[in-house]
Amino acid sequence: MLNIGEIAEQPAPAMAGDGPEKLSARRTSRFRKYRKVAAARMLLEKSPTGKALLKLARHLKITIVPDPQLKTAGVFYPGENKIAINPSHSAADMATTLVHELRHAWQDQHEISEGPTLTPRDYILMVRATEADSEAISVLVGWELKQAGHGEVLAAHLESSYGDISRKFLNEMAASGNLKMALRSAYDQWFAKHGRIDGYNSDGIRNMEERLDDHIDAMRAKEVFPLSNSELHRLGEMPLGGNYLNTRPSRNLLSPEYRAHISPAHEKRLCDLEIQIGLRKPPPPPRPLFTPPYRPMPR
Numbered sequence: 168m169l170n171i172g173e174i175a176e177q178p179a180p181a182m183a184g185d186g187p188e189k190l191s192a193r194r195t196s197r198f199r200k201y202r203k204v205a206a207a208r209m210l211l212e213k214s215p216t217g218k219a220l221l222k223l224a225r226h227l228k229i230t231i232v233p234d235p236q237l238k239t240a241g242v243f244y245p246g247e248n249k250i251a252i253n254p255s256h257s258a259a260d261m262a263t264t265l266v267h268e269l270r271h272a273w274q275d276q277h278e279i280s281e282g283p284t285l286t287p288r289d290y291i292l293m294v295r296a297t298e299a300d301s302e303a304i305s306v307l308v309g310w311e312l313k314q315a316g317h318g319e320v321l322a323a324h325l326e327s328s329y330g331d332i333s334r335k336f337l338n339e340m341a342a343s344g345n346l347k348m349a350l351r352s353a354y355d356q357w358f359a360k361h362g363r364i365d366g367y368n369s370d371g372i373r374n375m376e377e378r379l380d381d382h383i384d385a386m387r388a389k390e391v392f393p394l395s396n397s398e399l400h401r402l403g404e405m406p407l408g409g410n411y412l413n414t415r416p417s418r419n420l421l422s423p424e425y426r427a428h429i430s431p432a433h434e435k436r437l438c439d440l441e442i443q444i445g446l447r448k449p450p451p452p453p454r455p456l457f458t459p460p461y462r463p464m465p466r
């Protein structure tokens with residue numbers, strides 16, 4: 168894992184024309200970025216679940232770095248074993264983002280993630296399910312931090328565009344006091360906002376289009392299998408034990424509610440992908456319009 172102190176000490180590369188003041192300013196800003204990531208990590212250490220996720224990151228030798236160029240709050244790069252966090256956000260938001268991305272790392276380690284061995288529609292469901300799970304675990308850590316005297320993380324989540332999820336979690340906690348049921352309702356709530364779903368459909372479809380050859384190869388090698396309910400259930404394993412997706416009564420994780428809300432434009436691109444991969448027959452060419460032979464009308 169990245170040693171924050173060491174990196175912060177490294178001077179930024181010198182550029183022609185840089186005076187000592189400029190170098191020093193760059194060094195300071197670089198140090199500030201790493202310090203913000205280190206602060207988010209220190210905050211997570213105060214939550215039992217956050218602590219367990221950081222322990223896993225150390226075990227997997229995952230590098231956690233700030234990246235001010237990110238268009239999103241954070242990213243987990245499975246191939247590079249790296250998490251990048253946008254340091255322009257508040258410390259509370261960065262802590263939530265870090266949990267979210269650490270959970271993606273856990274999903275990747277347990278091979279519960281989207282890939283070419285899934286059909287395009289199962290791929291979309293897997294993207295949604297892993298996002299819903301990452302967000303539910305982020306809320307859990309926010310809630311644990313509140314118990315430890317750091318209510319600012321959960322408060323920031325409630326104010327964010329994902330606030331409906333933390334609100335649902337808190338409502339269920341107030342009603343039943345059952346942590347697993349609260350997490351399950353947070354998971355389910357992820358699927359309730361159509362705008363959120365649409366954005367992730369878009370990302371998922373674009374990823375499949377960019378890696379079309381991998382999907383075609385997997386299909387040819389007969390390595391595409393339908394997603395099962397039990398496979399998705401593994402997502403609910405909590406870092407400190409137990410499974411929040413095993414609550415009763417429980418909706419089947421493959422049920423149509425979890426697959427709903429695909430825009431006509433996305434539906435068309437999904438059908439095209441299915442045709443290109445070989446899961447769907449191309450539509451027959453349009454038949455020429457029938458034109459009746461010309462017969463002069465009798466006068």
Ligand SMILES: [Zn+2]
Pocket residue numbers: 267271297298301
């Ligand atoms: Zn995510």
